[in-house]
Amino acid sequence: MLSNQHEKKVVTRFPPSPTGFLHIGRVRTLLFNYFFTKQNNGKMIFRLEDTDKTRSKKEYENDIIENLRWLGVEYDEGPFRQSERTDIYKKYLKQLIHDKHAYISKEEELESETKRAEVIRFKNPNKKITFNDAVRGEISFDTSDLGDFVIAKSSDEPLYHLAVVVDDFEMGITHVIRGDDGISNTPRQILIQEAIGAPMPTYAHIPLILSEDRAKLSGRHGAVSLTEYRNAGYLPEAVINYLALLGWNPGTDQEIMTLDEIIAQFSLSKVQKAGAIFDEDKLLWFNKEHMRRLPNIQNRIINEIARVLPEINPRIAEAMSETVLDKICIFGDINKMNENGEFEYFISDPALEKNKIAWKNDAPEIARKNLKESREILSRVDETNFNASAIKDSLWQYAEKAGKGSVLWPVRYALSGKEKSPDPFVLAGILGKKTCLERIDSAIKILTH
């Protein structure tokens, strides 16, 4: 039996053009390339397609590189820049013209001023092209409706199709995994491959990511660049996991997966054929799940709290980290909670409104009595052991007897001054015995006057 040694090593590519911030759709294509490459022990080549000199910007190039680093996706070679490879394209162009596969075309009618009077066109053999796509199966085209397309503006200004085919050939690319929108480019590229004597790589066209209205994902419907998600506080693990499952699935019910698990199970044949709508709610859910699995999650929450709320007591920040984790999906939510005033009662004593202290239809007298009794019970809890479960143990029996709402609501409100907050036990545990008793005293005092 033939061993794998006889098979060609898998070589893939990540070829963004630095003409904009790294788009979430491109990220998914990158990821699929990465999964496939790693699974096959292949190598991935990073190539910047910057032949369009006017639209390519260094800023975008840096954005792409930073995002790659943030995702933790490593490439094996590159970055190569097409703008630095014109000599190579020139050589092929010359050969193509020599072989009569291309010719210098005198353009008769110039539709615009920017158009050249002379360009290099590919001599289309007008034939039927068929290729076997790894996700879609057989696809065929008749190239005669493509005409003699332009492959270079001049001998040292190659255009996309030429540069791609030459690079893929020179770099030994075995698998071209790209977006769906590349399908109609494929026949042109195969024609050029045949003309320069390059082998045809395996193609895999993956479906596009769509926005809610089913159009190609664009900036009109919220964030589309990876940088925006990164800045919002999403985790790379979550972005990778969500994007992996958007258009692919392992065929099991498992959804939360690590990168290694995805790589182990990935398969092009299980890639979906139809486009998929990007659902931010589900991404949020993935982020929440991955966040909870982070080994150092508590420290990261504490750091984020301290960043958003520099004046907070470090002891409180630590104590509240657990309840904060319960309420957030992304780190950015901590900032939102703060802006919504959800941390006010951890910073300073709340201003209480007298008519909100008593539970529902309870008379103020009942609230006052219950607060006094609760205070008495809490004062007996050991200060060094003043945590949620100990507090609950001490207060619970009384609360059941006197009415849970009647006891617990006034205590919770006295501690937070808010209609909504974590439960009184958790709150008391975070605030500590001293603050807790003081705040109950103030509530009692307000009810007394």
Added chain:
RNA sequence: GGCCCUAUCGUCUAACGGUUAGGACAUCGGCUUUUCAAGCCGGUAAUCCGGGUUCGAUUCCCGGUAGGGUCACCA
């Protein structure tokens, strides 16, 4: 419009001819330490339409419809 591609709950998807069409997100309801949140339990919800093939089609074939992509001297 030409060419190409696609079609299962609102969304992401499973079911490689025989299932009460499964899971997840969202949504709704319930439960728990009667506010939130989280958690747990449960509900609603889908095979685009029409023809074939077959004992039997979500699944295979054809047609329609709808959606998307692409038709640059952009990539």
